[in-house]
Amino acid sequence: AQKVTQAQTEISVVEKEDVTLDCVYETRDTTYYLFWYKQPPSGELVFLIRRNSFDEQNEISGRYSWNFQKSTSSFNFTITASQVVDSAVYFCALSEAGNRDDKIIFGKGTRLHILP
Amino acid sequence: DTGVSQDPRHKITKRGQNVTFRCDPISEHNRLYWYRQTLGQGPEFLTYFQNEAQLEKSRLLSDRFSAERPKGSFSTLEIQRTEQGDSAMYLCASSLNSGLAKNIQYFGAGTRLSVL
Numbered sequence: 001a002q003k004v005t006q007a008q009t010e011i012s013v014v015e016k017e018d019v020t021l022d023c024v025y026e027t028r029d030t031t032y033y034l035f036w037y038k039q040p041p042s043g044e045l046v047f048l049i050r051r052n053s054f055d056e057q058n059e060i061s062g063r064y065s066w067n068f069q070k071s072t073s074s075f076n077f078t079i080t081a082s083q084v085v086d087s088a089v090y091f092c093a094l095s096e097a098g099n100r101d102d103k104i105i106f107g108k109g110t111r112l113h114i115l116p
Numbered sequence: 117d118t119g120v121s122q123d124p125r126h127k128i129t130k131r132g133q134n135v136t137f138r139c140d141p142i143s144e145h146n147r148l149y150w151y152r153q154t155l156g157q158g159p160e161f162l163t164y165f166q167n168e169a170q171l172e173k174s175r176l177l178s179d180r181f182s183a184e185r186p187k188g189s190f191s192t193l194e195i196q197r198t199e200q201g202d203s204a205m206y207l208c209a210s211s212l213n214s215g216l217a218k219n220i221q222y223f224g225a226g227t228r229l230s231v232l
Contacts, residue, residue, distance in 0.1 A: 004158075033219060043205065045159070045223035091158050095219060101172045102211065102219040103149070106158030 002027045004094050004107035012113040013082055021077045021110045023092030029053075031097035034068065034075045035104065039089040051075065053097075079112075087114045118142070120224035122208050128230045129198055136194045137227045141210030148191050149221060150183055152176065153205040165191060166213065198231045205229075 003026040013019045025034065036048040049059065051068050059066045063080045079086055089109040095102055121140045129135050141148050146167050151159035162181070163173045167188035177183075180198075185191040195202055205228050209221035 035220075037223070042225060043228070044225040045207065045209075047220060047222060050220055093158070101161075101164050102147070102221075103161040103164065103172075104159075104221060106160075108156065108158050 002029075002032075002094050002096055002105045004092050004105055006092055006107035006110050008110045009108070010111045010113070012115060014115050015084055016081050018078060018080050019082055019112065021079075021090050021092075021112070023075045023077065023107060025073050025075065025092070025094045027094060027096055029096040029098050033095045033097065035091075035093040035095070036066065036075075036077050037091045037093060037106075039091065039109070041088070045091070048077075082114045084114045084116050087112060120208055120210050120222055122206075122224035122227050124227055125225060126228045126230075128232065130232050131200060132197055134194065134196045135198060135229065136192055137206055137208075137229075138190060138192050139208030139224060140190045141208070142222060143189075144212070145210035145222075146188070146213050147211045147221075148185055149209040149211070150191070150193050151207040151209065151223075153207055153226070154203075159207050162193075195229075198229075200231045203229055203231045 005024045032053045034051045038046045065078045067076045089111045091106045091109045093104045093106045095104045123138045149164040150162040153159040162177050165185040168185050180196045183193045205226045207226045209223045211221045
């Protein structure tokens with residue numbers, strides 16, 4: 001069975017602080033994809049990143065970075081020097097390559113508040 | 117290139133009424149997905165289309181729900197005899213079935229349904 005756990009329901013940090021959002025996943029497939037999406041108050045889910053299970057290199061995009069560790073089944077997301085515009089709900093998600101439908105299983109999300 | 121668009125953004129209806137939502141995917145995307153999101157939860161898969169063929173339906177999709185994608189372009193999701201438990205955000209996503217962007221789903225802003 002596939003499952004995504006985001007243990008942090010809500011986080012508040014002061015602007016310019018760094019913040020890490022945790023994600024732990026479960027899957028029986030050896031080939032799978034991991035995602036992060038951002039959902040601002042407007043409601044639209046914004047795609048941030050996709051990683052496949054064979055690529056454990058960490059990735060950095062501007063102030064965003066992702067740490068993928070297969071040994072601990074984790075795919076954590078760090079925002080450096082946070083800004084108020086980063087306030088949103090962030091979802092970690094999983095898709096198993098063995099599923100022909102490519103459906104995505106989402107975690108429950110972490111609500112991030114960046115305080116000015 | 118426009119993103120995924122959904123209409124209406126908000127719908128308020130009385131219990132027992134029928135409602136229909138529309139989704140226009142990104143133009144070259146051959147896959148289209150419907151998800152449902154309730155408060156404090158991540159989106160949950162409902163159904164998906166490859167071109168005009170509906171290939172999978174979640175058990176969340178009761179007999180009162182029907183989805184179509186008649187010409188492989190836009191899709192509609194109809195809920196008959198709405199119940200209060202149908203109140204949720206209905207999200208549409210689209211993706212390509214091949215290439216580097218394979219299985220990256222891009223989401224619309226959703227239709228928020230309130231059943232009174």
